Amino acid sequence: MTLSIGQLAKASDVKIPTIRFYEQIGLLPEPIRTSNDRRVYGQEAVRRLAFIRHARQLGFSVEAIRNLLDLSDHPERPCGEANLLAARQLGDVEAKIVQLETLRGELRRLVQATCDGRAADCRVIEALAG
Amino acid sequence: MTLSIGQLAKASDVKIPTIRFYEQIGLLPEPIRTSNDRRVYGQEAVRRLAFIRHARQLGFSVEAIRNLLDLSDHPERPCGEANLLAARQLGDVEAKIVQLETLRGELRRLVQATCDGRAADCRVIEALAG
DNA sequence: CTGCATCCTCTAGCCACTAGAGGATCAAGC
DNA sequence: GCTTGATCCTCTAGTGGCTAGAGGATGCAG
Numbered sequence: 001m002t003l004s005i006g007q008l009a010k011a012s013d014v015k016i017p018t019i020r021f022y023e024q025i026g027l028l029p030e031p032i033r034t035s036n037d038r039r040v041y042g043q044e045a046v047r048r049l050a051f052i053r054h055a056r057q058l059g060f061s062v063e064a065i066r067n068l069l070d071l072s073d074h075p076e077r078p079c080g081e082a083n084l085l086a087a088r089q090l091g092d093v094e095a096k097i098v099q100l101e102t103l104r105g106e107l108r109r110l111v112q113a114t115c116d117g118r119a120a121d122c123r124v125i126e127a128l129a130g
Numbered sequence: 131m132t133l134s135i136g137q138l139a140k141a142s143d144v145k146i147p148t149i150r151f152y153e154q155i156g157l158l159p160e161p162i163r164t165s166n167d168r169r170v171y172g173q174e175a176v177r178r179l180a181f182i183r184h185a186r187q188l189g190f191s192v193e194a195i196r197n198l199l200d201l202s203d204h205p206e207r208p209c210g211e212a213n214l215l216a217a218r219q220l221g222d223v224e225a226k227i228v229q230l231e232t233l234r235g236e237l238r239r240l241v242q243a244t245c246d247g248r249a250a251d252c253r254v255i256e257a258l259a260g
Numbered sequence: 261c262t263g264c265a266t267c268c269t270c271t272a273g274c275c276a277c278t279a280g281a282g283g284a285t286c287a288a289g290c
Numbered sequence: 291g292c293t294t295g296a297t298c299c300t301c302t303a304g305t306g307g308c309t310a311g312a313g314g315a316t317g318c319a320g
Contacts, residue, residue: 075250082254083244090237100227107220114213120205124212
């Protein structure tokens with residue numbers, strides 16, 4: 001059972017231009033074409049796109065995904081790099097959370113200080129200025 | 131006491147190209163120039179850049195900062211919009227934190243499942259694929 | 261056969277910068 | 291006065307990960 005790009009988009013929940021974009025940057029192999037140049041995909045494309053989509057949702061960069069896919073394509077290789085990439089991604093996310101929590105604290109103070117006067121006395125403006 | 135762009139960059143901890151960029155997009159007014167076309171700034175520029183920098187660190191978009199600066203430039207206006215912008219920014223940050231915490235959970239599971247074999251049996255790859 | 265959906269390629273835009281080319285000018289030391 | 295290195299100028303292009311739109315070909319249903 002083959003799929004058009006539109007059907008693949010629905011099956012994988014990835015938009016058509018994004019699929020073409022992934023092909024362009026080499027995450028997806030170039031599919032075969034019909035005589036009229038339309039892309040034709042098989043089930044493997046659905047799996048590969050699901051892989052990419054899941055990894056992107058976890059915040060992996062395209063570069064990281066390229067490595068992960070490469071490993072997935074070569075099952076005989078050691079998988080230490082996959083572990084490393086996952087650990088690094090976790091570290092990045094944890095760092096981002098800490099940073100955002102700090103931000104949240106500052107913003108909460110900012111929001112609590114909101115006033116109903118004119119900009120001249122506005123505490124939000126004041127806090128940003130000073 | 132006037133400042134060159136380099137001195138302003140040091141005083142405000144904003145890089146030179148970024149200062150020029152802020153001028154280009156209208157966050158900073160065009161400064162006067164020397165006879166040799168070099169930008170000359172006063173203390174007001176330091177304050178304005180500090181404002182921008184602080185707001186950027188809090189994650190405000192350039193558009194939001196434009197509005198905040200506009201308010202700051204017109205102290206007679208009501209400041210409800212500043213409050214609104216701050217509240218919205220807080221909401222955005224809180225949403226982002228929730229999202230990242232979910233991500234962190236998934237990534238922790240991924241990282242705990244790391245294996246020392248080959249990619250064929252790698253749980254990280256497997257988890258991403260399935 | 262008409263009309264709409266789907267597909268194609270190609271280019272440009274988004275955000276907030278950042279990097280680099282290629283050149284002019286300045287300040288300090290000899 | 292001359293050299294050297296820092297600083298400045300403008301302009302263009304690149305980053306990441308898409309997204310939007312132009313302009314056109316094809317497919318399919320009524």
